[in-house]
Amino acid sequence: MTAPDLIVAEPAHDPAPAASRTLRRPPKPELSAGQKKALRLARTLVWPAIVVAILVTQIPFLVTIYYSFQNWNLMRPGSRGFAGFDNYVTVFTGGAFMQSLSATVVITGSSIVLSVLIGLGIALLLNRKFFGQGLARTLVITPFLMMPAAAALIFKWSMLDANVGMVNWGLSVLGVDPVQWNTDFPALTVIMVLTWQYTPFMMLILLAGLQSQSKETLEAASVDGAGPIRSFLHMTLPHLRQYIELAVLLGGIMLLQVFDPIAIMTRGTGGTKTLSYLLYERAFVGLEIGEAAAYGVITVLLTIVVASVALRLLFKIFSSEGAKS
Amino acid sequence: MSTATATPVSTAARASTTAPPRRRAKRMRHRATSTALTIFTWIVTLGFFFPVAWMVFTAFKTEAAAATRTPTIFTALSLDRFVEVLDRGFGVYLINSLTASVMSTVIVLLLAIPAAYGLSIRPIIKSTDALFFFISTRFMPIAAAIIPIYLLLQGLGMLDNITALSVLYVGMNLPLAVWMMRSFFSEVPLEIVEAAQIDGANFFTELVRVVMPIVAPGIAAAALICFIFAWNEYFLASLLTSTMARTTPPFLGSFVDGRGQFLAVLSAASTLAVLPVVLAGWLAQKRLVTGLAMGAIK
Numbered sequence: 001m002t003a004p005d006l007i008v009a010e011p012a013h014d015p016a017p018a019a020s021r022t023l024r025r026p027p028k029p030e031l032s033a034g035q036k037k038a039l040r041l042a043r044t045l046v047w048p049a050i051v052v053a054i055l056v057t058q059i060p061f062l063v064t065i066y067y068s069f070q071n072w073n074l075m076r077p078g079s080r081g082f083a084g085f086d087n088y089v090t091v092f093t094g095g096a097f098m099q100s101l102s103a104t105v106v107i108t109g110s111s112i113v114l115s116v117l118i119g120l121g122i123a124l125l126l127n128r129k130f131f132g133q134g135l136a137r138t139l140v141i142t143p144f145l146m147m148p149a150a151a152a153l154i155f156k157w158s159m160l161d162a163n164v165g166m167v168n169w170g171l172s173v174l175g176v177d178p179v180q181w182n183t184d185f186p187a188l189t190v191i192m193v194l195t196w197q198y199t200p201f202m203m204l205i206l207l208a209g210l211q212s213q214s215k216e217t218l219e220a221a222s223v224d225g226a227g228p229i230r231s232f233l234h235m236t237l238p239h240l241r242q243y244i245e246l247a248v249l250l251g252g253i254m255l256l257q258v259f260d261p262i263a264i265m266t267r268g269t270g271g272t273k274t275l276s277y278l279l280y281e282r283a284f285v286g287l288e289i290g291e292a293a294a295y296g297v298i299t300v301l302l303t304i305v306v307a308s309v310a311l312r313l314l315f316k317i318f319s320s321e322g323a324k325s
Numbered sequence: 326m327s328t329a330t331a332t333p334v335s336t337a338a339r340a341s342t343t344a345p346p347r348r349r350a351k352r353m354r355h356r357a358t359s360t361a362l363t364i365f366t367w368i369v370t371l372g373f374f375f376p377v378a379w380m381v382f383t384a385f386k387t388e389a390a391a392a393t394r395t396p397t398i399f400t401a402l403s404l405d406r407f408v409e410v411l412d413r414g415f416g417v418y419l420i421n422s423l424t425a426s427v428m429s430t431v432i433v434l435l436l437a438i439p440a441a442y443g444l445s446i447r448p449i450i451k452s453t454d455a456l457f458f459f460i461s462t463r464f465m466p467i468a469a470a471i472i473p474i475y476l477l478l479q480g481l482g483m484l485d486n487i488t489a490l491s492v493l494y495v496g497m498n499l500p501l502a503v504w505m506m507r508s509f510f511s512e513v514p515l516e517i518v519e520a521a522q523i524d525g526a527n528f529f530t531e532l533v534r535v536v537m538p539i540v541a542p543g544i545a546a547a548a549l550i551c552f553i554f555a556w557n558e559y560f561l562a563s564l565l566t567s568t569m570a571r572t573t574p575p576f577l578g579s580f581v582d583g584r585g586q587f588l589a590v591l592s593a594a595s596t597l598a599v600l601p602v603v604l605a606g607w608l609a610q611k612r613l614v615t616g617l618a619m620g621a622i623k
Contacts, residue, residue: 045443049436049503050458056496057462060470060477067472122369130363138607139374145606146377147557149574150595153581154380157588164392164588166379172394196376204613257466260559264578276468276560283472284564296469303466 061300067293074287087294096278097295101302104274107187108255111194116247118195119202120240124232126203127210137207144200152261155193156182186270193261198254202247209243210236252306275299377603384593391589406593415576415594422572423601424487425562426555429494433502433551436495438544441506442532445513459500467497467560475564487570493561498551505550509543510536546612553602573598 071083091097126137143151159167160181168178181189213236221231259276266272268281275295283292383391385402474493475484483489513536537544556573563575577598581587606613 042443045439049440049499052436052495053459053462053499056493056499057465057470060473061465063473064469122373125362125366125369128359128362130359130366132367136366136370138610139370141606141610141613142374142377142603145553145599145603147559147574147577147595147599147602149557149559149577150380150599151376153577153591154376154595157581157591158379158383159376164394166375166396169394169396196373199373257468257560260574260578263559263563276466279468279471280560280564284475289472289476293472296466296472299466300469 061296064293064296067289068297070290070293072289074289083290087290088298090291091294091298096273097298099271100273100275100278103187103271104256107190107194107272107274108252108258110191111198111255112248112251114191114195115198115202115251116206116244119199119247120206120244122199123203123206123210126207140203141200143197144204146197148197148260149264151197152193152264155189155196155261156265160189160192182265183270186266186272189265190261190272193265194255194258198251202251205243205247205250206240209240213239256303256306275302377599380592381596383589384596386589388586388589391592392586406589407597409590410594410597415573415597418571418573418576419597421487421566421570422556422574422598425491425494425570425572426552428488428491429498429555430548430551432491432495433498434544434548437499437502437506437547439532440503441510442536444503444507445510459503462496462500471561471564478565484565485567485570487566490562490565490570490572491555493565494551494555494558497558497561498554501554502547502551505547506540506543509540509547513539542612545609549605549609549613553606556602 068087069083069085070080071086072080122140126133126140130136157165159165162168162178162180162182165178165181167181172178179185217235218231221235226234257276258274259280262268262272262274262277263280268274268277273281276299279292279295279299282288282295286292384406385404386397386400386406387403390397390400478484478486478489558572559574559578562572563578566572566575577594580591580594
């Protein structure tokens with residue numbers, strides 16, 4: 001567990017972690033004939049998957065970069081041509097981008113924080129022996145299995161509707177007037193659905209972390225007089241760190257691309273126009289291919305910022321695994 | 326059997342008679358806390374599950390009973406809403422979803438099993454680089470690739486085509502599958518593989534006879550997760566399909582037209598749409614947990 005700390009200490013702005021690792025790799029050891037054969041086999045087996053991944057994801061992205069330098073609106077087919085950085089200038093000078101960026105940060109950020117916190121709470125509750133433990137876990141993971149489109153619709157109409165929604169009925173029992181969630185608090189509405197759907201996912205990862213903690217250590221701490229809160233803060237939480245990071249990372253990857261609840265519940269109104277929804281609107285409603293492609297490229301660049309932090313973390317996990325074996 | 330059941334009773338009896346009063350009070354308090362925690366856990370659990378339960382319950386109501394301000398609990402229940410949903414051609418969308426999910430999952434497995442095996446063959450050189458490549462494709466928002474894909478499919482006349490959609494789902498799920506399965510493959514003990522090689526088993530028999538049974542649970546978990554992601558996918562499906570190849574999520578999204586009462590029929594459609602994945606997820610819960618959490622951690 002000491003080796004990973006060396007990797008974390010790398011400069012944070014390192015743009016290509018893979019390349020820098022190649023440089024630091026020790027000289028190749030001489031391989032026996034059998035090992036060479038095994039290596040050739042390994043490469044043959046991996047290649048088809050790599051080729052498919054390149055064809056389906058990487059090449060379209062390269063074309064997107066090309067489009068982002070084109071002046072191209074599908075409504076005016078004749079006027080297509082090289083545009084230089086015009087599309088990027090349009091993106092950064094128009095007000096839509098900054099609004100969209102803040103919407104993305106608010107929605108993604110709050111959904112992650114809320115679902116990790118609630119997920120941790122539920123994981124702690126489910127990690128003890130109690131009546132109906134298995135059934136409770138089954139019920140709790142259900143929101144994650146729900147089709148997002150169905151979840152968004154059920155929340156919009158059945159839970160949060162101003163007239164017949166269950167949440168407003170619950171509030172009316174408490175004497176609170178009905179709230180127009182969907183029109184008055186659109187961002188909150190989206191965050192509620194996302195938190196509901198992603199909490200089980202976070203919970204599963206954190207529960208796995210809790211269950212991998214050695215019981216003997218906790219018992220020893222309890223014998224030594226450490227209360228439940230102290231042993232949680234000083235032992236469980238540090239142990240869970242790696243799991244929390246992973247939960248945040250995986251949740252972040254999925255939530256940054258989130259589209260369904262926005263398209264279904266708010267259509268991008270009231271501070272819910274995230275980058276992926278804005279791109280969809282520019283490309284498929286405004287038919288501005290060049291400008292939409294520029295949004296796509298920028299979205300990827302932003303994701304790389306998140307991803308480079310994430311990759312570092314994953315590398316840390318891989319290298320600690322390597323140290324073990 | 327009798328001794329096993331008798332032991333806890335006798336220890337409990339001994340404890341309650343011999344323990345000093347203060348100890349007993351402490352134990353009582355401990356038990357009260359434990360019961361309170363259990364009740365709290367169940368309140369949270371049922372609160373979390375409530376929207377799903379309410380959706381299923383509403384699906385069996387009449388529209389009038391579903392659209393009341395104060396929820397109706399005691400009301401006539403029927404399957405009429407499900408019949409209504411199926412009359413609107415819902416079956417076709419379910420079949421399209423099934424086709425896309427199964428087709429993409431099978432292709433993902435065909436590509437990912439050899440790749441994951443290849444990545445776990447020793448000596449591992451550059452395997453982390455290949456692995457990083459797969460993970461990094463997963464980081465890329467689908468939005469960055471959608472425009473050229475849309476224009477290409479439009480040019481080829483392949484919009485509204487279930488095969489085209491399935492191929493894109495392969496691209497979406499492949500990295501995840503490779504990543505998860507690799508962790509299961511690397512758990513195969515080296516001795517087993519070497520023994521198979523000494524026996525003269527060639528690569529294919531080795532993979533099928535020796536390695537596959539060990540990693541089968543991991544493959545099942547990866548397959549289930551790929552299936553779930555494909556079944557639930559909305560963005561690509563809503564952009565790339567219209568009538569023939571329309572899958573369930575975009576159909577659901579356009580289900581509400583705002584005219585008349587629709588809550589019960591919407592609930593019925595949603596129930597049908599989520600049923601396959603929720604049931605599969607419940608049944609294969611252990612695998613799902615292993616696949617998601619352990620596959621991701623290791």
